[in-house]
Amino acid sequence: MSDIVTVENMCLWYGEHQALKNITIKIPQKSITAFIGPSGCGKSTFLKSLNRMNDLIQGVKITGDVKYNGKNIYDPSVDVNELRREIGMVFQKPNPFPMSIYDNIAYGPRTHGIRNKAKLDEIVEQSLKDAAIWEEVKDRLKKNALGLSGGQQQRICIARALAVKPKVLLMDEPTSALDPISTSKIEELTVKLKEEYTIIIVTHNMQQAVRISDQTAFFLLGELVEYGNTETLFSTPKDQRTEDYITGRFG
Amino acid sequence: MKNKKIFENVVHGVFLILGLITVGCVLLITVYLFAAGIPAIREIGLFPFLFGKTWESTSADPSYGILPFILTSIYGTAGAMILGVPIGFLTAVYLSKLAPKRVKAAVGAAVSLLAGIPSVVYGLVGMLVLVPGIRKLFHLADGASLLAAIIVLAVMVLPSIIKVSITALDAVPEEYEYASLALGATPIETYFKVSVPAAKSGIAAAVVLGIGRAIGEAMAVMMVSGNVANMPGLFESVRFLTTAVASEMSYSSGLQRQALFSIALVLFLFIMLINGVLNLLLKGKKEA
Ligand SMILES: Nc1ncnc2c1ncn2[C@@H]1O[C@H](COP(=O)(O)OP(=O)(O)OP(=O)(O)O)[C@@H](O)[C@H]1O
Ligand SMILES: [Mg+2]
Numbered sequence: 001m002s003d004i005v006t007v008e009n010m011c012l013w014y015g016e017h018q019a020l021k022n023i024t025i026k027i028p029q030k031s032i033t034a035f036i037g038p039s040g041c042g043k044s045t046f047l048k049s050l051n052r053m054n055d056l057i058q059g060v061k062i063t064g065d066v067k068y069n070g071k072n073i074y075d076p077s078v079d080v081n082e083l084r085r086e087i088g089m090v091f092q093k094p095n096p097f098p099m100s101i102y103d104n105i106a107y108g109p110r111t112h113g114i115r116n117k118a119k120l121d122e123i124v125e126q127s128l129k130d131a132a133i134w135e136e137v138k139d140r141l142k143k144n145a146l147g148l149s150g151g152q153q154q155r156i157c158i159a160r161a162l163a164v165k166p167k168v169l170l171m172d173e174p175t176s177a178l179d180p181i182s183t184s185k186i187e188e189l190t191v192k193l194k195e196e197y198t199i200i201i202v203t204h205n206m207q208q209a210v211r212i213s214d215q216t217a218f219f220l221l222g223e224l225v226e227y228g229n230t231e232t233l234f235s236t237p238k239d240q241r242t243e244d245y246i247t248g249r250f251g
Numbered sequence: 252m253k254n255k256k257i258f259e260n261v262v263h264g265v266f267l268i269l270g271l272i273t274v275g276c277v278l279l280i281t282v283y284l285f286a287a288g289i290p291a292i293r294e295i296g297l298f299p300f301l302f303g304k305t306w307e308s309t310s311a312d313p314s315y316g317i318l319p320f321i322l323t324s325i326y327g328t329a330g331a332m333i334l335g336v337p338i339g340f341l342t343a344v345y346l347s348k349l350a351p352k353r354v355k356a357a358v359g360a361a362v363s364l365l366a367g368i369p370s371v372v373y374g375l376v377g378m379l380v381l382v383p384g385i386r387k388l389f390h391l392a393d394g395a396s397l398l399a400a401i402i403v404l405a406v407m408v409l410p411s412i413i414k415v416s417i418t419a420l421d422a423v424p425e426e427y428e429y430a431s432l433a434l435g436a437t438p439i440e441t442y443f444k445v446s447v448p449a450a451k452s453g454i455a456a457a458v459v460l461g462i463g464r465a466i467g468e469a470m471a472v473m474m475v476s477g478n479v480a481n482m483p484g485l486f487e488s489v490r491f492l493t494t495a496v497a498s499e500m501s502y503s504s505g506l507q508r509q510a511l512f513s514i515a516l517v518l519f520l521f522i523m524l525i526n527g528v529l530n531l532l533l534k535g536k537k538e539a
Binding site for chain 2: 051053056081082083084085088089091093095096097098099107108111112157160161164
């Protein structure tokens with residue numbers, strides 16, 4: 001399996017504060033990679049640096065290489081908007097736009113120039129189906145998305161991200177605001193999605209990482225302590241700190 | 252214990268009275284305006300009053316048609332909105348979303364200052380700069396015109412449009428914008444397709460507030476519009492509903508004076524209508 005995202009010796013500073021230290025990681029395509037680690041260790045920061053959402057924060061400095069399909073994404077020649085279209089993102093808190101369900105899903109494709117009504121209809125339906133929410137909303141596509149439950153809203157957000165046909169999907173604790181049933185729906189969904197997409201998911205829930213991910217990366221204080229096959233990492237961790245964390249001795 | 256209770260009740264009472272003062276003022280004005288405004292309309296006739304095209308209150312055979320004033324007020328306000336809304340709206344988007352902090356602070360201060368300038372000063376500057384400018388530019392006999400009034404009003408409504416729109420735009424949750432950017436939309440696309448629609452009821456309220464401000468303005472427009480009761484034309488000297496009341500009140504008597512009250516009543520009804528729309532918009536915002 002080839003690697004779609006490769007990071008080498010990457011460091012990141014928020015002003016004076018160094019949030020990431022010498023991160024080196026290779027993420028294989030069409031798999032699920034989980035980022036775990038205690039609060040404040042830099043998981044979200046690292047995730048956001050993969051689609052350059054950190055550009056929006058003032059005073060961020062990045063060194064090292066972050067490559068997507070072999071190309072450094074921080075190269076001046078890179079079109080950030082195109083990069084973010086290919087590397088989509090789902091946020092911790094469901095954040096559908098205050099518009100109809102249809103317009104939410106059609107937003108991305110419209111932004112990228114698709115005007116044809118039939119084509120949009122098709123994308124909306126397919127994205128909602130891929131996000132396993134079509135059956136629940138197909139009769140109320142014109143209704144405001146904010147009227148849905150939290151779990152439904154999060155699947156709308158996933159559908160919205162899928163509608164621009166990304167290659168990679170970054171998910172930052174997508175189930176932390178949801179009830180157990182919605183959570184398991186989204187877990188099933190991610191497992192299904194990895195047939196087509198590369199998924200990188202931040203989670204505080206170690207069972208979740210075990211249930212769905214192929215690789216797990218353990219972060220601590222801005223460092224990548226251990227990275228490898230999920231089963232191996234959880235059954236026979238190489239690093240003492242990893243073992244302490246997954247056995248609940250700190251964190 | 253008992254004393255405390257009495258004290259509570261007294262304080263309650265005081266607040267109630269203070270609250271009632273405001274309500275009382277509104278009621279008093281409403282009742283008085285209707286009482287004072289209706290007799291002249293009865294005498295002149297509703298139709299000739301509202302749709303009569305000539306206002307000759309001081310001639311031997313007086314005529315009290317206020318259509319010129321109504322249309323002037325409507326055209327003047329509409330013109331001010333056509334100029335003021337795009338400028339104010341785009342300024343608000345720039346200041347809320349794009350401007351660096353220091354620019355935002357500096358321009359924000361300027362806007363506040365603009366809001367604080369008394370209307371007589373607007374009138375004065377308009378009279379000294381705008382009116383002669385219009386006269387020269389369009390080769391007119393007199394530059395005091397509807398156009399001059401529209402420009403002055405447009406400037407005067409800017410602060411309320413800008414400030415209320417900024418408040419609405421600032422209140423749009425960042426998460427919406429992040430979601431849009433993460434889909435590959437550019438910042439500008441994001442602001443116009445996500446932030447502005449999310450703030451639309453607040454922006455609409457800003458526009459309605461501006462309309463209220465423009466239609467109620469008297470002093471500044473009186474000074475630049477020529478104050479003649481013509482049917483409105485862009486380069487015509489005109490008189491507004493507000494200035495019609497203000498300019499004749501001091502020497503009016505009899506039916507003329509009563510007709511001025513009727514004009515005030517019409518103006519009041521316009522303002523009530525605008526307020527009603529504003530309340531609807533704000534209510535819609537809460538429910539959304
Ligand atoms: N915008 C910012 N400006 C300055 N420092 C920041 C910013 N965002 C995060 N940090 C700092 O960077 C470090 C890593 O934060 P990050 O949000 O990546 O942690 P996390 O692992 O995602 O934590 P959590 O599990 O709580 O979400 C923290 O010390 C945090 O205080
Ligand atoms: Mg985080």
